[in-house]
Amino acid sequence: MQLSPVSLVKGKGLDLDFSDYFDHIRELYEIKENEIKENEIKEFKIVYEIFNLEPREIKDFKEEFCLGDCYIVLHSFQEDNALEPNSALSRSNHVIYTWIGTMAQLDKKFCCAMYAVGLKDYLRSTQKIIKVGPEEESFGFKELFPQLVYSNTYSTESGLFPVKEKSWNLVLYQLKDWALVNVEPIYTRLTSDFVFILDNGLDIYLWNGLDSSKQSRLKGRIVCCRINRNERKGRARVIEQEQGEEITRFWELLGCDFTPESFDFSTNDLLVDWKGPVLYKVPMGLEQDPLGDIVDSNKLKKSSLDSKECFILDAGSLLILWIGKNASHEKKVLSTEYLTVIPSFFKKKKIVLLQPRLKWTHVDRIVQHLESEVFKLYFSDWEDVQTLEKGIH
Numbered sequence: 001m002q003l004s005p006v007s008l009v010k011g012k013g014l015d016l017d018f019s020d021y022f023d024h025i026r027e028l029y030e031i032k033e034n035e036i037k038e039n040e041i042k043e044f045k046i047v048y049e050i051f052n053l054e055p056r057e058i059k060d061f062k063e064e065f066c067l068g069d070c071y072i073v074l075h076s077f078q079e080d081n082a083l084e085p086n087s088a089l090s091r092s093n094h095v096i097y098t099w100i101g102t103m104a105q106l107d108k109k110f111c112c113a114m115y116a117v118g119l120k121d122y123l124r125s126t127q128k129i130i131k132v133g134p135e136e137e138s139f140g141f142k143e144l145f146p147q148l149v150y151s152n153t154y155s156t157e158s159g160l161f162p163v164k165e166k167s168w169n170l171v172l173y174q175l176k177d178w179a180l181v182n183v184e185p186i187y188t189r190l191t192s193d194f195v196f197i198l199d200n201g202l203d204i205y206l207w208n209g210l211d212s213s214k215q216s217r218l219k220g221r222i223v224c225c226r227i228n229r230n231e232r233k234g235r236a237r238v239i240e241q242e243q244g245e246e247i248t249r250f251w252e253l254l255g256c257d258f259t260p261e262s263f264d265f266s267t268n269d270l271l272v273d274w275k276g277p278v279l280y281k282v283p284m285g286l287e288q289d290p291l292g293d294i295v296d297s298n299k300l301k302k303s304s305l306d307s308k309e310c311f312i313l314d315a316g317s318l319l320i321l322w323i324g325k326n327a328s329h330e331k332k333v334l335s336t337e338y339l340t341v342i343p344s345f346f347k348k349k350k351i352v353l354l355q356p357r358l359k360w361t362h363v364d365r366i367v368q369h370l371e372s373e374v375f376k377l378y379f380s381d382w383e384d385v386q387t388l389e390k391g392i393h
Contacts (some may be wrong), residue, residue: 022122045075045144045391048115050108050368051325055115056244061327063145067152068135070104070112073097073121097141100133103152130265151333160249170253171362173374175220180374182318184360187254192243195220198253205250206240212351277378278315282310282321282335288361302379309367310335318359320375324367336365 005143005158005202050070065071075095098116100109110250116129132141134150142148175195183189183196190196191209195216198205206220221240230238241250251257278297283293295311296304305311310331321336366372376382 012311013206015280022119044077045076046074048072048074050111050115053107053111054368055111055119055326057327059326060328063147064149064151064329065099065101065134067150068103068105069101070108071097071099072112072116073099073141073144074119074123075140085129093127094120094123095130096120096123096125097130097132097138097139099137099141100131104133114312170364171199172254173199175216175223179315179377181188182315182360182362184317184358185254187251187256190254197224197252199227200253202232202236203231203249204236204238205253206238207246208240208242210243223373223377231372235344277315279304280312280314282312282331284331285335301381302355305368308334313375315378316375317358318362319363319364320372321365322371322375323365323367352362 009083047061048059049058050056055072073096075097077093078361096119098112098115100112104112119336120127120129130138130141132138137148166382170185172183172185172189173196174183174189174191175181176195180197185198190207193211194209195212196209197205197220198207204224206217206224208217208220221238224238224240228234228238239247239250241247260361278294279296279300281293281295290357300313305322307326308328309324310327311322311324315322321335323332327335364372364375366375
């Protein structure tokens with residue numbers, strides 16, 4: 001039987017090509033064919049997790065299944081009497097399992113089923129797909145994972161926006177060069193010579209100080225529009241205001257129940273002594289202090305990020321945890337624990353972070369390829385930032 005490199009799932013006019021996801025299996029078989037001795041049974045397994053609506057292979061899987069995730073497991077093997085002169089892939093047996101976590105979202109369950117069918121068709125397998133779950137694993141599945149354990153400490157990104165309304169924390173940013181510096185969200189932090197962005201989720205306010213430059217105002221407009229388009233899917237309102245022409249709701253959000261016409265914005269100094277961003281790599285133990293593991297500082301470079309690692313961007317009153325897409329499960333879990341315990345570390349004066357943190361410090365977590373606009377702006381060589389700079393100059 002000759003295996004076509006392109007597999008199509010056909011039904012009601014829909015053709016789906018899964019070769020981009022599973023072509024690496026063919027390459028793996030070619031490697032196995034060269035490495036394994038003659039007459040020896042060839043056997044291996046591949047584990048995929050559903051990440052951002054797509055199957056992603058997990059390297060060095062530790063047999064830890066997250067209850068909020070869905071997995072596809074391929075178990076391939078050759079029997080002793082498989083002597084057909086075709087390729088190793090076409091004369092092998094393939095058993096496909098889907099493991100569905102009890103806390104998994106519906107879109108993950110759907111994608112898991114769809115890609116499992118695509119994998120079966122790609123391999124030209126005639127066996128049924130075996131569906132298992134927590135405490136419902138088959139004997140064959142348990143043989144593949146004798147040390148199987150469950151966890152709910154970390155789950156992959158869904159890739160879909162939930163139907164229920166998401167809540168956002170009120171954040172005030174000062175536009176400084178191309179970076180957004182997080183400042184205390186009260187009206188006394190506004191200064192006439194800068195542009196500020198007040199992010200209230202579906203309402204994004206752009207405040208132009210009287211003495212702010214035209215270039216800064218243009219940058220502010222572009223950043224607000226990008227936040228709305230890329231992070232709010234165009235559902236937010238961008239409200240641009242000149243100093244002295246603010247709407248009442250703007251002042252209410254900043255804790256002021258009157259229009260502060262007499263307030264001298266020109267003499268206001270920021271309380272944050274911001275010396276520029278610092279990028280730290282998350283260590284492999286909470287007892288370790290990452291202070292000595294500075295990867296980059298000031299003008300950060302995107303090339304400093306490694307998809308196999310997790311990093312903390314320290315921008316004073318803004319802390320962002322970045323999780324690489326190829327980071328091990330242990331690193332993802334540990335980095336999430338760092339995000340959880342960071343606020344308590346402020347008081348203990350540990351971690352990044354020996355200096356005390358301001359009470360309005362904003363903490364966020366992002367995953368590679370789903371970075372926020374605020375995060376991107378700290379990296380001078382990020383493609384989106386370079387495009388923006390060319391458009392300004």
